[in-house]
Amino acid sequence: MTRAERETAYVDYVTARRPHLRRVAYALCGDWHQADDLLQTALVKLYVAWPRVRRSGSEDAYVRRILVRASIDESRRPWRRERTTEVLPDRPAAEPTGVEERSELFDALQDLPAQQRAAVVLRHWLGLSVAETAAELGINEGTVKSHTSRGLAALRLTLEPSEMG
Known part of the structure; x- marks a missing residue:
């Protein structure tokens, strides 16, 4: 088969199957513009192969497989996870902590036992999950929870103004 015959066969296939394949792409992603992009990607890959x-x-099966994989790949892209919204959440900007307060916090942290300090810092300063903190410290998750709870209780007692004054 010559190159011209192959290209003619490809064009005939695409012309005949494009509407159906576009509907398949739409069924996968639910957006006509994205479906057109997926179909274009699939047809380019089909042309190469x-x-x-x-x-x-197995032309239809090959194109369907490309459409499914391209749809999955596209859904994993960070900009596809973003959603537009009419109203932005109204959150006040966090006020910077004063030097004295930070110094007090660091002093209070230093007064905690080493494991409690590590658990509090990893969980609440660095934002690690319980499982990540447990793996980091080489202890089980229940121990992380108890160290964190005790450490936070000790910090509250140290940092909260006394009500007996």
């Missing part, structure tokens, strides 16, 4: 795919006679 056309001689091999044509010989096997």
Whole structure:
């Protein structure tokens, strides 16, 4: 088969199957513009593999597989996870902590036992999960929870103004 014959066969296939494949792409992603992008990606990949795919006679299956994989890949892209919204959440900017307060916090942290200090810092300063903190410290998750709870209680007692004054 000559190159011109292969290209003619490809164009005939795409012309005949494009509406159906576009609907399949839409069913996968739910957006016509994105479906067009997925179909374009699939047709480019089909063109590259056309001689091999044509010989096997599995053109539709090949294109469907590309559409599914391209849809999954596209959904993993960070900008696809973003959602537009009419109203932004109204959160006040965090006020910077004063030097004295930070110094007090660091002093109070230093008064905690080493494991409690590590658990509090990893969980609440660095924002690690209980499981991540447990792995980091080489202890089980229940121990992380108890160290964190005790450490926070000790910090509250140290940092909160006394009500007996």
